Amino acid sequence: MSTPGLWCVVPAAGRGLRVGGDRPKQYLPIAGRLLIEHTLDRLARHPGIVGLMVVLSPGDALWPGLDNLHRKPVRTTPGGAERCDSVLAGLQALPAEIDETDFVLVHDAARPCVRLDDMSRLIGTAGAGDGGLLGAPLRDTLKRADEGGRSALTEPRDQRWRAFTPQMFRRGALSAALREASRRGITVSDEAMAMELAGHAPLLVEGAEDNIKVTTAADFALAEFLLGRTAPAGEE
Numbered sequence: 001m002s003t004p005g006l007w008c009v010v011p012a013a014g015r016g017l018r019v020g021g022d023r024p025k026q027y028l029p030i031a032g033r034l035l036i037e038h039t040l041d042r043l044a045r046h047p048g049i050v051g052l053m054v055v056l057s058p059g060d061a062l063w064p065g066l067d068n069l070h071r072k073p074v075r076t077t078p079g080g081a082e083r084c085d086s087v088l089a090g091l092q093a094l095p096a097e098i099d100e101t102d103f104v105l106v107h108d109a110a111r112p113c114v115r116l117d118d119m120s121r122l123i124g125t126a127g128a129g130d131g132g133l134l135g136a137p138l139r140d141t142l143k144r145a146d147e148g149g150r151s152a153l154t155e156p157r158d159q160r161w162r163a164f165t166p167q168m169f170r171r172g173a174l175s176a177a178l179r180e181a182s183r184r185g186i187t188v189s190d191e192a193m194a195m196e197l198a199g200h201a202p203l204l205v206e207g208a209e210d211n212i213k214v215t216t217a218a219d220f221a222l223a224e225f226l227l228g229r230t231a232p233a234g235e236e
């Protein structure tokens, strides 16, 4: 039996090494709350989401122990060495009532600024086919650097997109695609890559470019500004 709504797997088992903080970045403060709390609150506010499966680093002692947000269940499970391993673990830990053909969302804990209306557009359009992902067409010129840090060549920009999250796929198809990529020794950088390798054609759904992934220390100031806006983005 499927559920009348979407669960979201939230990979949050990373170490945040590129930030260089004294703890994993998902547990660093932004605008008075933990980074992860902003992200989970944003996700739980979306009416189409019915539950969150947060994937934590094994032995994570910093998890604040949330079990419910906006009257929606929050569950946790241990993740793996790579993001894709954590996503697969999250899929496996979802409640039994979610069957293989149900769509699920995957959204990085490190992306606290996702807009609710962008999520609605993804859910409303990508569910008609193989699933899809939020992203944005590349708007800057793209350079390939040589070993000396110089521009070796300019990459073609047409039909190039930046991939964001959430990404939305059927639980069974995504699990199988992730397992197959792992079996082939391929570390996929997002769920769509695994689906592409499995022969699917994920739909690209354009979303706001302020859906930033907090990756370095410099990203915290921008995230703080974006989160400080009067109303959660997408409800303005």
Ligand SMILES: Nc1ccn([C@@H]2O[C@H](COP(=O)(O)OP(=O)(O)OP(=O)(O)O)[C@@H](O)[C@H]2O)c(=O)n1
Residues within 6 Å of the ligand: 010, 011, 012, 013, 014, 015, 016, 017, 018, 019, 024, 025, 026, 055, 079, 080, 081, 082, 083, 084, 086, 087, 108, 109, 110, 111, 213, 214, 215
């Ligand atoms: N083994 C991993 C690695 C990453 N992630 C999660 O995947 C998201 C995107 O990954 P990234 O931004 O690279 O986070 P980190 O891996 O923590 O960053 P870094 O590479 O700087 O250590 C983050 O929410 C991170 O917690 C995860 O669940 N499991």
Ligand SMILES: C[C@](O)(CO)[C@H](O)COP(=O)(O)O
Residues within 6 Å of the ligand: 083, 108, 162, 163, 164, 165, 189, 190, 191, 213
């Ligand atoms: C999934 C993702 O956020 C899409 O852009 C990105 O691939 C994550 O990369 P990371 O190196 O694991 O942060």
